[in-house]
Amino acid sequence: MNPVDVAGLPVGDGHPPRIMGVLNMSVESNYDPSTWGDVDGAVDHAERMAAEGADIIDVGLQSSNPKNPWQAVDTELERLERALEVVDRADCDAVWSIETRYAEVADEALARGFDMVNDVCGFADPDMPDVCEKHDAAVVKMASPPDIQSPGHLRSIDDCFAALARGGFTEKTIIDPAFGGWYDEKTYEDNWEMFRRLREFRAFNRPMLTATNREDFLGEIADRPDTEDQLAVSLAAATMEVERGADIIRTHDVPETADVAAVADFLGDRRAIESGPAAHEGEDEAGVHAAELTGVTPREVARNTALREHDGIDPAEAVTLTFAAGDLPAAAHEELMTVGGEHGLLVASGDAGDTIPADEVETAADESEGGQGDSPAGEGTFVSGTLAAYEDALPELSGRPGLEALARAIREAIDREQL
Known part of the structure; x- marks a missing residue:
């Protein structure tokens, strides 16, 4: 801003x-x-x-x-x-x-x-x-x-x-x-x-x-x-x-x-960076500033692209939506992993029977495996991807036993976030 x-x-x-x-x-x-x-x-x-x-x-x-x-x-x-x-x-x-x-x-x-x-x-x-x-x-x-x-x-x-x-x-x-x-x-x-x-x-x-x-x-x-x-x-x-x-x-x-x-x-989550003067020798960047925008939706991306020149990337390809699901049956989890892999969705799900010892929590987090000390490792399912990826995957997720709630949440988000 x-x-x-x-x-x-x-x-x-x-x-x-x-x-x-x-x-x-x-x-x-x-x-x-x-x-x-x-x-x-x-x-x-x-x-x-x-x-x-x-x-x-x-x-x-x-x-x-x-x-x-x-x-x-x-x-x-x-x-x-x-x-x-x-x-x-x-x-x-x-x-x-x-x-x-x-x-x-x-x-x-x-x-x-x-x-x-x-x-x-x-x-x-x-x-x-x-x-x-x-x-x-x-x-x-x-x-x-x-x-x-x-x-x-x-x-x-x-x-x-x-x-x-x-x-x-x-x-x-x-x-x-x-x-x-x-x-x-x-x-x-x-x-x-x-x-x-x-x-x-x-x-x-x-x-x-x-x-x-x-x-x-x-x-x-x-x-x-x-x-x-x-x-x-x-x-x-x-x-x-x-x-x-x-x-x-x-x-x-x-x-x-x-x-x-x-x-x-x-x-x-307001995050902004303002440069100091002369960040590099011979350059005066006083007043240059940058900020991370949180909670960005495809509609906000579209607002921005309508007001200024852009590189032509579809907002649906630029914005990530994330969902959490719990208690998925094993078969549904495997189907979700397969569909996600085919359409570019990140799917992360832990086995509720596995645990991570407390002294390994930090290492596990660094490796993006999640978990809490001596508790189920990553219990639940985390799904993340672009709007376009969800649109492609939704027909295959809809009607699948055990995935109805997730498919409905995805469909509602697509309806809400689209122009």
Whole structure:
């Protein structure tokens, strides 16, 4: 993920996930704990969030909730004056973000103290990219139709992906897939599907912001319909967002979210390498970076190849799927080994009667024979291969006694992972 410098705060690969605290200064905003009509209260709230772990404070001038009417640019400009007073008075080191859909508001805010823009209409105002580039400011581009009055009014992941691609990016653009319910166009099911496939947005190779805090589509899962009861589900989601590629977590609950994001980052699978300057004599590789992408599906590979030139390899030949099966009958195991060998599937299965002494466990692991000390050696069956190999092998596995469950799992994965 190409890192972005946000007013001196690096965001992206090689850096911890950043926490964006919400500070609403619009009277129509629906979540009271983050809404402040008076400057004194807003200053206190901003300082508290920064002390609790907010790297960025996102100041909203109007609600993007579809339940509330949209506000014209003059209303935002009027409210901006109070927001600028908060920026001037607050004693904190956080980056200041202005949430707006208007280039005119962004220009004024960036000129007078704000550091970045959170554009909830995804460049619906065509002047927004030029304004942000003029100020050398980072900008969040939320997936949205080209309609200044309809932030986020999209449904499917494909719609969101296309909206982000439309109109291009600045050098410092951060993407936001746009979770939430927008005039009933995006259902809980749509949000769940996009969440499961969040990694696909890594194809843009840009830092990603997620904003799912206290969203009803999370509360529905745990039967927590009321906003005030949705902290736990929000924190659970935040850990997975970090794991799936989010670089900024936007939240009303700063200290709790900062804690879970730190744990998810430290113990998760985010792996990045950034070169030092002049790795070889005569070469300057400062800023070169690489990252291992985990949990990659054929659909994510296809997203990447659709956005850039590639060598023509079929995504089905490039991505590995892995399954585990247990209690296979001996005959089924032998058939699986035969079919796997014929179609390029790796099949590893231990005899439950064999054991590996404890002092040989490390050697056995090095030899990829698995096992635990004085326990059945590799009990169960491990199968791994490309999507294409599974597609070739599936007709021979289907209907075989003892292999029905494995064949069904493979079939479901193929249906899920294919384009």
